[in-house]
Amino acid sequence: MAQSQQLTGTVDAVVLRMRALDADLPERDGVAVFNRVYLAVTEEVARRLAVGHFSDPAAAVTLDVRFAQRYLAVAEEEHRPACWRPLFQFRRHPGVRPLQFALAGINAHIGHDLALAVVDACRALGCEPADLEDEFERVGDLLVSLEERIREDLMPGPDLLQVADPLTHLLGSWSLERARDATWSAARALWALRGLPELAEEFGRRLDAAVGLTGRMLLTPLPYRPGGLRARV
Template sequence: MTQWEEFATGEDAVVRRMRALDAALPARDGVAVFNRVRLAVAEAVDRRLRAGAFADARAAVTLDVRFAERYLAAVDAAGEGRRPPACWRPLFQFRRHPGVRPLQFALAGLNAHVGHDLALAVVDSCRALECGPTELEDEFDQVGDLLVTLEERVREELTPGPDLLRIADPLAHLLGAWSLERARDAAWAAARALWTLRRTPDVAGEFAERLDATVGFAGRLMLTPLPGEPNGSQSSGSSTGAISS
Protein backbone atom coordinates (compact mmCIF):
# COMPACT_ATOMS: atom_id res chain seq x y z
CA MET A 1 0.00 0.00 0.00
CA THR A 2 1.40 3.40 -1.00
CA GLN A 3 1.48 6.31 1.45
CA TRP A 4 -1.29 8.05 -0.54
CA GLU A 5 -3.45 4.90 -0.44
CA GLU A 6 -2.94 4.70 3.32
CA PHE A 7 -4.20 8.29 3.72
CA ALA A 8 -7.18 7.64 1.43
CA THR A 9 -8.06 4.46 3.32
CA GLY A 10 -8.33 6.35 6.61
CA GLU A 11 -10.65 8.95 5.12
CA ASP A 12 -12.65 6.27 3.27
CA ALA A 13 -13.30 4.45 6.54
CA VAL A 14 -14.99 7.43 8.21
CA VAL A 15 -16.95 8.23 5.03
CA ARG A 16 -18.24 4.64 4.87
CA ARG A 17 -19.22 4.71 8.53
CA MET A 18 -21.18 7.95 8.13
CA ARG A 19 -22.88 6.68 4.98
CA ALA A 20 -23.96 3.58 6.91
CA LEU A 21 -25.41 5.78 9.64
CA ASP A 22 -27.21 7.88 7.04
CA ALA A 23 -28.80 4.75 5.59
CA ALA A 24 -29.76 3.33 8.99
CA LEU A 25 -31.21 6.37 10.79
CA PRO A 26 -34.66 7.89 10.18
CA ALA A 27 -34.26 11.06 8.11
CA ARG A 28 -35.71 13.38 10.78
CA ASP A 29 -33.71 11.92 13.66
CA GLY A 30 -31.57 14.73 15.11
CA VAL A 31 -28.38 12.67 14.88
CA ALA A 32 -29.19 11.84 11.25
CA VAL A 33 -29.57 15.56 10.48
CA PHE A 34 -26.11 16.32 11.86
CA ASN A 35 -24.61 13.16 10.32
CA ARG A 36 -25.54 14.40 6.84
CA VAL A 37 -23.69 17.63 7.56
CA ARG A 38 -20.58 15.82 8.81
CA LEU A 39 -20.69 13.34 5.94
CA ALA A 40 -20.64 16.22 3.45
CA VAL A 41 -17.47 17.56 5.10
CA ALA A 42 -15.77 14.16 5.05
CA GLU A 43 -16.67 13.66 1.38
CA ALA A 44 -15.31 17.12 0.53
CA VAL A 45 -12.04 16.33 2.33
CA ASP A 46 -11.85 13.03 0.46
CA ARG A 47 -12.34 14.78 -2.91
CA ARG A 48 -9.67 17.34 -2.09
CA LEU A 49 -7.30 14.60 -1.01
CA ARG A 50 -7.73 12.74 -4.29
CA ALA A 51 -7.29 15.98 -6.23
CA GLY A 52 -4.00 16.69 -4.44
CA ALA A 53 -5.35 19.90 -2.91
CA PHE A 54 -3.60 19.43 0.44
CA ALA A 55 0.05 20.39 0.66
CA ASP A 56 0.47 17.88 3.50
CA ALA A 57 -2.00 15.07 2.85
CA ARG A 58 -0.87 13.09 5.87
CA ALA A 59 -1.55 15.98 8.24
CA ALA A 60 -4.91 16.81 6.63
CA VAL A 61 -6.19 13.24 6.78
CA THR A 62 -4.89 12.65 10.29
CA LEU A 63 -6.69 15.75 11.53
CA ASP A 64 -9.99 15.03 9.77
CA VAL A 65 -10.02 11.35 10.73
CA ARG A 66 -9.24 12.09 14.40
CA PHE A 67 -11.91 14.80 14.26
CA ALA A 68 -14.55 12.48 12.77
CA GLU A 69 -13.65 9.65 15.14
CA ARG A 70 -14.64 11.74 18.17
CA TYR A 71 -18.15 12.20 16.77
CA LEU A 72 -18.38 8.51 15.83
CA ALA A 73 -17.20 7.52 19.33
CA ALA A 74 -20.07 9.57 20.77
CA VAL A 75 -22.51 7.73 18.46
CA ASP A 76 -21.07 4.39 19.61
CA ALA A 77 -21.32 5.37 23.28
CA ALA A 78 -24.98 6.38 22.93
CA GLY A 79 -25.79 3.24 20.95
CA GLU A 80 -24.21 1.01 23.60
CA GLY A 81 -25.99 2.70 26.49
CA ARG A 82 -22.88 4.52 27.71
CA ARG A 83 -22.73 8.25 28.40
CA PRO A 84 -21.30 10.26 25.49
CA PRO A 85 -19.32 13.42 26.25
CA ALA A 86 -21.38 16.20 27.83
CA CYS A 87 -21.22 18.27 24.64
CA TRP A 88 -23.06 15.51 22.72
CA ARG A 89 -25.66 14.55 25.32
CA PRO A 90 -28.26 17.20 24.40
CA LEU A 91 -28.35 16.04 20.78
CA PHE A 92 -28.86 12.40 21.78
CA GLN A 93 -31.42 13.34 24.43
CA PHE A 94 -33.52 15.54 22.11
CA ARG A 95 -32.92 13.74 18.81
CA ARG A 96 -36.60 12.73 18.47
CA HIS A 97 -38.25 15.72 20.15
CA PRO A 98 -41.07 16.99 17.90
CA GLY A 99 -40.56 20.62 18.96
CA VAL A 100 -36.92 20.82 17.84
CA ARG A 101 -36.25 21.97 14.28
CA PRO A 102 -33.74 20.31 11.91
CA LEU A 103 -31.68 23.52 11.85
CA GLN A 104 -31.33 23.29 15.63
CA PHE A 105 -30.11 19.69 15.37
CA ALA A 106 -27.58 20.58 12.68
CA LEU A 107 -26.13 23.58 14.49
CA ALA A 108 -26.16 21.91 17.91
CA GLY A 109 -24.14 19.07 16.36
CA LEU A 110 -21.71 21.55 14.86
CA ASN A 111 -21.45 23.27 18.23
CA ALA A 112 -20.44 20.00 19.92
CA HIS A 113 -18.17 18.86 17.13
CA VAL A 114 -16.33 22.13 16.55
CA GLY A 115 -16.52 23.55 20.05
CA HIS A 116 -15.20 20.42 21.75
CA ASP A 117 -14.08 17.67 19.36
CA LEU A 118 -11.99 19.84 17.07
CA ALA A 119 -9.70 21.08 19.85
CA LEU A 120 -9.09 17.56 21.11
CA ALA A 121 -8.61 16.26 17.56
CA VAL A 122 -5.81 18.79 17.04
CA VAL A 123 -4.08 17.48 20.16
CA ASP A 124 -4.66 13.86 19.08
CA SER A 125 -3.17 14.67 15.66
CA CYS A 126 -0.16 16.45 17.14
CA ARG A 127 0.62 13.37 19.21
CA ALA A 128 0.19 11.05 16.22
CA LEU A 129 2.32 13.23 13.93
CA GLU A 130 4.83 14.27 16.61
CA CYS A 131 4.39 17.95 15.89
CA GLY A 132 2.97 21.07 17.51
CA PRO A 133 -0.36 22.78 16.70
CA THR A 134 1.29 25.49 14.62
CA GLU A 135 2.44 22.83 12.17
CA LEU A 136 -1.20 21.84 11.62
CA GLU A 137 -2.56 25.36 11.27
CA ASP A 138 -2.91 25.24 7.47
CA GLU A 139 -4.84 21.96 7.62
CA PHE A 140 -6.94 23.26 10.50
CA ASP A 141 -7.85 26.32 8.43
CA GLN A 142 -8.72 24.28 5.32
CA VAL A 143 -11.00 21.90 7.21
CA GLY A 144 -12.48 24.88 9.05
CA ASP A 145 -13.17 26.68 5.77
CA LEU A 146 -15.11 23.64 4.54
CA LEU A 147 -17.18 23.72 7.72
CA VAL A 148 -17.92 27.44 7.42
CA THR A 149 -19.00 27.04 3.79
CA LEU A 150 -21.23 24.15 4.73
CA GLU A 151 -22.73 26.03 7.68
CA GLU A 152 -23.98 28.68 5.25
CA ARG A 153 -25.69 25.95 3.20
CA VAL A 154 -27.14 24.38 6.33
CA ARG A 155 -28.71 27.65 7.41
CA GLU A 156 -30.05 28.28 3.90
CA GLU A 157 -31.46 24.79 3.33
CA LEU A 158 -32.86 24.06 6.79
CA THR A 159 -34.35 27.45 7.64
CA PRO A 160 -38.16 27.25 7.35
CA GLY A 161 -39.69 28.93 4.32
CA PRO A 162 -41.84 32.10 4.20
CA ASP A 163 -44.96 30.22 5.28
CA LEU A 164 -43.23 29.37 8.57
CA LEU A 165 -41.60 32.73 9.12
CA ARG A 166 -43.77 33.60 12.11
CA ILE A 167 -42.79 30.51 14.09
CA ALA A 168 -39.21 30.84 12.91
CA ASP A 169 -38.76 34.12 14.79
CA PRO A 170 -37.75 32.46 18.10
CA LEU A 171 -35.49 30.12 16.12
CA ALA A 172 -33.67 33.10 14.64
CA HIS A 173 -33.19 34.60 18.10
CA LEU A 174 -32.03 31.29 19.55
CA LEU A 175 -29.44 30.41 16.92
CA GLY A 176 -28.51 33.79 15.45
CA ALA A 177 -25.90 34.47 18.13
CA TRP A 178 -23.97 31.25 17.44
CA SER A 179 -21.15 31.51 14.92
CA LEU A 180 -19.10 28.65 13.54
CA GLU A 181 -16.22 30.99 12.84
CA ARG A 182 -16.12 32.06 16.48
CA ALA A 183 -16.41 28.43 17.57
CA ARG A 184 -13.51 27.51 15.29
CA ASP A 185 -11.35 30.32 16.68
CA ALA A 186 -12.16 29.19 20.22
CA ALA A 187 -11.29 25.59 19.29
CA TRP A 188 -7.89 26.67 18.02
CA ALA A 189 -7.20 28.59 21.24
CA ALA A 190 -8.35 25.59 23.31
CA ALA A 191 -6.14 23.21 21.29
CA ARG A 192 -3.09 25.38 21.89
CA ALA A 193 -3.90 25.61 25.60
CA LEU A 194 -4.35 21.84 25.90
CA TRP A 195 -1.09 21.25 24.06
CA THR A 196 0.74 23.62 26.41
CA LEU A 197 -0.84 21.82 29.39
CA ARG A 198 0.02 18.32 28.16
CA ARG A 199 2.84 17.96 30.73
CA THR A 200 0.40 18.69 33.56
CA PRO A 201 -2.26 16.06 32.83
CA ASP A 202 -4.43 16.89 35.86
CA VAL A 203 -4.80 20.50 34.76
CA ALA A 204 -5.26 19.49 31.11
CA GLY A 205 -7.96 17.02 32.12
CA GLU A 206 -9.81 19.63 34.16
CA PHE A 207 -9.58 22.10 31.27
CA ALA A 208 -10.98 19.52 28.82
CA GLU A 209 -13.78 18.62 31.25
CA ARG A 210 -14.83 22.23 31.63
CA LEU A 211 -14.68 22.76 27.87
CA ASP A 212 -16.93 19.73 27.39
CA ALA A 213 -19.43 20.95 29.99
CA THR A 214 -19.51 24.51 28.63
CA VAL A 215 -20.10 23.38 25.05
CA GLY A 216 -22.77 20.96 26.28
CA PHE A 217 -24.59 23.76 28.09
CA ALA A 218 -24.64 25.84 24.91
CA GLY A 219 -25.94 22.85 22.96
CA ARG A 220 -28.76 22.32 25.42
CA LEU A 221 -29.87 25.94 24.94
CA MET A 222 -29.70 25.56 21.15
CA LEU A 223 -32.07 22.59 21.34
CA THR A 224 -34.78 24.42 23.27
CA PRO A 225 -38.10 23.09 21.87
CA LEU A 226 -40.05 25.78 20.03
CA PRO A 227 -43.79 26.28 19.56
CA GLY A 228 -45.42 25.72 16.21
CA GLU A 229 -45.31 22.90 13.70
CA PRO A 230 -43.48 19.77 14.94
CA ASN A 231 -40.35 18.97 12.97
CA GLY A 232 -42.00 15.88 11.54
CA SER A 233 -44.57 17.99 9.68
CA GLN A 234 -42.56 20.99 8.53
CA SER A 235 -43.18 21.94 4.96
CA SER A 236 -39.49 22.59 4.30
CA GLY A 237 -38.27 19.71 2.17
CA SER A 238 -34.74 20.21 3.47
CA SER A 239 -35.67 18.70 6.81
CA THR A 240 -35.45 15.22 5.31
CA GLY A 241 -31.91 15.56 4.06
CA ALA A 242 -31.15 18.06 1.34
CA ILE A 243 -27.66 18.62 2.73
CA SER A 244 -25.19 16.86 0.48
CA SER A 245 -21.66 17.22 -0.70
Protein backbone atom coordinates in the same frame (compact mmCIF):
# COMPACT_ATOMS: atom_id res chain seq x y z
CA MET B 1 -1.02 2.50 -4.66
CA ALA B 2 -0.03 6.18 -4.61
CA GLN B 3 0.14 7.97 -1.29
CA SER B 4 -2.80 10.25 -2.21
CA GLN B 5 -4.95 7.18 -2.94
CA GLN B 6 -3.95 5.60 0.37
CA LEU B 7 -4.81 8.78 2.27
CA THR B 8 -8.13 9.18 0.50
CA GLY B 9 -8.87 5.54 1.26
CA THR B 10 -8.34 6.20 4.97
CA VAL B 11 -10.95 8.96 4.88
CA ASP B 12 -13.20 6.74 2.76
CA ALA B 13 -13.24 4.20 5.60
CA VAL B 14 -14.67 6.91 7.86
CA VAL B 15 -17.22 7.78 5.18
CA LEU B 16 -18.39 4.15 5.09
CA ARG B 17 -19.03 4.15 8.84
CA MET B 18 -21.06 7.35 8.55
CA ARG B 19 -23.06 5.91 5.66
CA ALA B 20 -23.82 2.84 7.78
CA LEU B 21 -25.11 5.09 10.53
CA ASP B 22 -27.23 7.00 8.02
CA ALA B 23 -28.80 3.74 6.84
CA ASP B 24 -29.63 2.69 10.41
CA LEU B 25 -31.06 5.96 11.74
CA PRO B 26 -34.61 7.24 11.13
CA GLU B 27 -34.60 10.15 8.68
CA ARG B 28 -35.92 12.74 11.14
CA ASP B 29 -33.82 11.61 14.08
CA GLY B 30 -31.71 14.55 15.32
CA VAL B 31 -28.49 12.54 15.25
CA ALA B 32 -29.30 11.45 11.70
CA VAL B 33 -29.66 15.10 10.65
CA PHE B 34 -26.19 15.91 11.98
CA ASN B 35 -24.72 12.68 10.59
CA ARG B 36 -25.82 13.64 7.07
CA VAL B 37 -24.20 17.04 7.47
CA TYR B 38 -20.94 15.53 8.68
CA LEU B 39 -21.02 12.87 5.97
CA ALA B 40 -21.21 15.61 3.34
CA VAL B 41 -18.23 17.37 4.95
CA THR B 42 -16.13 14.20 5.06
CA GLU B 43 -16.95 13.28 1.47
CA GLU B 44 -15.80 16.74 0.42
CA VAL B 45 -12.54 16.31 2.39
CA ALA B 46 -11.92 13.04 0.53
CA ARG B 47 -12.59 14.75 -2.81
CA ARG B 48 -10.21 17.59 -2.02
CA LEU B 49 -7.52 15.18 -0.89
CA ALA B 50 -7.78 13.42 -4.23
CA VAL B 51 -7.11 16.67 -6.12
CA GLY B 52 -4.23 17.85 -3.91
CA HIS B 53 -6.09 20.62 -2.09
CA PHE B 54 -4.11 20.23 1.15
CA SER B 55 -0.49 21.36 1.45
CA ASP B 56 0.29 18.49 3.86
CA PRO B 57 -2.10 15.64 2.99
CA ALA B 58 -0.80 13.29 5.70
CA ALA B 59 -1.37 15.89 8.40
CA ALA B 60 -4.81 16.73 7.01
CA VAL B 61 -5.86 13.07 7.04
CA THR B 62 -4.52 12.52 10.55
CA LEU B 63 -6.47 15.51 11.84
CA ASP B 64 -9.63 14.66 9.90
CA VAL B 65 -9.67 10.99 10.94
CA ARG B 66 -8.89 11.68 14.63
CA PHE B 67 -11.63 14.30 14.54
CA ALA B 68 -14.17 11.94 12.95
CA GLN B 69 -13.31 9.08 15.30
CA ARG B 70 -14.42 11.15 18.27
CA TYR B 71 -17.87 11.64 16.73
CA LEU B 72 -18.14 7.99 15.70
CA ALA B 73 -17.28 6.86 19.23
CA VAL B 74 -20.10 9.08 20.51
CA ALA B 75 -22.59 7.84 17.89
CA GLU B 76 -21.78 4.16 18.35
CA GLU B 77 -21.47 4.07 22.16
CA GLU B 78 -23.69 5.08 25.06
CA HIS B 79 -21.10 6.90 27.20
CA ARG B 80 -21.09 10.45 25.91
CA PRO B 81 -19.37 13.71 26.87
CA ALA B 82 -21.58 16.46 28.27
CA CYS B 83 -21.38 18.44 25.02
CA TRP B 84 -23.18 15.65 23.10
CA ARG B 85 -25.85 14.76 25.65
CA PRO B 86 -28.37 17.47 24.66
CA LEU B 87 -28.47 16.25 21.05
CA PHE B 88 -29.04 12.65 22.10
CA GLN B 89 -31.60 13.64 24.72
CA PHE B 90 -33.65 15.81 22.33
CA ARG B 91 -33.06 13.83 19.12
CA ARG B 92 -36.76 12.92 18.76
CA HIS B 93 -38.33 16.03 20.29
CA PRO B 94 -41.11 17.27 17.97
CA GLY B 95 -40.49 20.90 18.93
CA VAL B 96 -36.85 20.91 17.77
CA ARG B 97 -36.30 21.75 14.11
CA PRO B 98 -33.77 20.02 11.81
CA LEU B 99 -31.54 23.08 11.59
CA GLN B 100 -31.27 23.12 15.39
CA PHE B 101 -30.16 19.48 15.40
CA ALA B 102 -27.53 20.20 12.75
CA LEU B 103 -26.11 23.23 14.57
CA ALA B 104 -26.14 21.48 17.96
CA GLY B 105 -24.08 18.63 16.52
CA ILE B 106 -21.67 21.03 14.83
CA ASN B 107 -21.36 22.96 18.09
CA ALA B 108 -20.43 19.81 20.06
CA HIS B 109 -18.04 18.50 17.43
CA ILE B 110 -16.29 21.79 16.65
CA GLY B 111 -16.40 23.32 20.12
CA HIS B 112 -15.13 20.27 21.99
CA ASP B 113 -14.01 17.37 19.80
CA LEU B 114 -11.90 19.40 17.38
CA ALA B 115 -9.69 20.81 20.15
CA LEU B 116 -9.01 17.29 21.43
CA ALA B 117 -8.45 16.02 17.89
CA VAL B 118 -5.76 18.65 17.32
CA VAL B 119 -3.95 17.39 20.43
CA ASP B 120 -4.44 13.77 19.29
CA ALA B 121 -3.00 14.59 15.86
CA CYS B 122 -0.02 16.46 17.31
CA ARG B 123 0.85 13.46 19.46
CA ALA B 124 0.47 11.07 16.53
CA LEU B 125 2.59 13.22 14.20
CA GLY B 126 5.10 14.42 16.79
CA CYS B 127 4.44 18.06 15.96
CA GLU B 128 3.14 21.29 17.52
CA PRO B 129 -0.33 22.76 16.97
CA ALA B 130 1.24 25.53 14.88
CA ASP B 131 2.36 22.85 12.39
CA LEU B 132 -1.29 21.90 11.83
CA GLU B 133 -2.70 25.41 11.60
CA ASP B 134 -2.88 25.43 7.80
CA GLU B 135 -4.82 22.14 7.71
CA PHE B 136 -7.01 23.34 10.58
CA GLU B 137 -7.88 26.50 8.65
CA ARG B 138 -8.58 24.65 5.40
CA VAL B 139 -10.96 22.22 7.11
CA GLY B 140 -12.52 25.15 8.96
CA ASP B 141 -13.06 27.07 5.73
CA LEU B 142 -14.79 24.01 4.27
CA LEU B 143 -17.10 23.80 7.29
CA VAL B 144 -17.98 27.49 7.04
CA SER B 145 -18.85 27.15 3.35
CA LEU B 146 -20.98 24.09 4.03
CA GLU B 147 -22.71 25.82 6.92
CA GLU B 148 -24.26 28.19 4.36
CA ARG B 149 -25.62 25.21 2.45
CA ILE B 150 -26.91 23.64 5.68
CA ARG B 151 -28.83 26.78 6.56
CA GLU B 152 -30.29 26.98 3.07
CA ASP B 153 -31.35 23.31 3.04
CA LEU B 154 -32.78 23.21 6.56
CA MET B 155 -34.08 26.75 6.91
CA PRO B 156 -37.85 27.25 7.02
CA GLY B 157 -39.49 29.32 4.32
CA PRO B 158 -39.10 33.12 4.17
CA ASP B 159 -42.53 33.64 5.70
CA LEU B 160 -41.26 32.06 8.91
CA LEU B 161 -38.12 34.17 9.20
CA GLN B 162 -39.61 37.11 10.98
CA VAL B 163 -37.55 39.15 13.41
CA ALA B 164 -39.65 37.93 16.32
CA ASP B 165 -39.38 34.25 15.32
CA PRO B 166 -37.55 32.30 18.07
CA LEU B 167 -35.49 30.42 15.47
CA THR B 168 -34.16 33.72 14.14
CA HIS B 169 -32.99 34.57 17.65
CA LEU B 170 -31.30 31.19 18.13
CA LEU B 171 -29.53 31.38 14.77
CA GLY B 172 -28.05 34.73 15.73
CA SER B 173 -26.79 33.38 19.05
CA TRP B 174 -24.13 31.06 17.62
CA SER B 175 -21.40 31.44 15.02
CA LEU B 176 -19.29 28.68 13.50
CA GLU B 177 -16.43 31.07 12.83
CA ARG B 178 -16.34 32.22 16.47
CA ALA B 179 -16.58 28.62 17.64
CA ARG B 180 -13.68 27.65 15.38
CA ASP B 181 -11.52 30.50 16.72
CA ALA B 182 -12.28 29.50 20.31
CA THR B 183 -11.45 25.86 19.49
CA TRP B 184 -8.02 26.78 18.17
CA SER B 185 -7.27 28.65 21.41
CA ALA B 186 -8.53 25.68 23.44
CA ALA B 187 -6.36 23.26 21.47
CA ARG B 188 -3.27 25.38 22.08
CA ALA B 189 -4.11 25.61 25.78
CA LEU B 190 -4.59 21.85 26.07
CA TRP B 191 -1.29 21.26 24.30
CA ALA B 192 0.50 23.69 26.63
CA LEU B 193 -1.02 21.87 29.61
CA ARG B 194 -0.01 18.38 28.46
CA GLY B 195 2.68 18.23 31.14
CA LEU B 196 0.10 19.06 33.83
CA PRO B 197 -2.45 16.25 33.43
CA GLU B 198 -4.71 17.24 36.34
CA LEU B 199 -5.03 20.80 35.09
CA ALA B 200 -5.49 19.62 31.50
CA GLU B 201 -8.26 17.27 32.62
CA GLU B 202 -10.01 20.05 34.50
CA PHE B 203 -9.73 22.37 31.51
CA GLY B 204 -11.20 19.65 29.29
CA ARG B 205 -14.13 19.04 31.64
CA ARG B 206 -14.97 22.73 31.78
CA LEU B 207 -14.72 23.04 28.00
CA ASP B 208 -17.04 20.05 27.64
CA ALA B 209 -19.59 21.52 30.06
CA ALA B 210 -19.53 24.97 28.44
CA VAL B 211 -20.05 23.55 24.95
CA GLY B 212 -22.85 21.36 26.29
CA LEU B 213 -24.60 24.39 27.73
CA THR B 214 -24.51 26.09 24.34
CA GLY B 215 -25.86 22.93 22.72
CA ARG B 216 -28.76 22.82 25.14
CA MET B 217 -29.60 26.41 24.23
CA LEU B 218 -29.52 25.63 20.51
CA LEU B 219 -32.00 22.79 21.08
CA THR B 220 -34.61 24.92 22.81
CA PRO B 221 -37.98 23.51 21.63
CA LEU B 222 -39.86 25.99 19.46
CA PRO B 223 -43.55 26.35 18.60
CA TYR B 224 -44.72 23.95 15.93
CA ARG B 225 -44.95 25.39 12.41
CA PRO B 226 -47.37 23.80 9.92
CA GLY B 227 -45.92 22.37 6.75
CA GLY B 228 -42.78 20.91 8.31
CA LEU B 229 -39.16 21.50 7.38
CA ARG B 230 -36.83 19.72 5.04
CA ALA B 231 -34.63 17.28 6.92
CA ARG B 232 -32.23 16.17 4.19
CA VAL B 233 -28.82 17.69 3.51
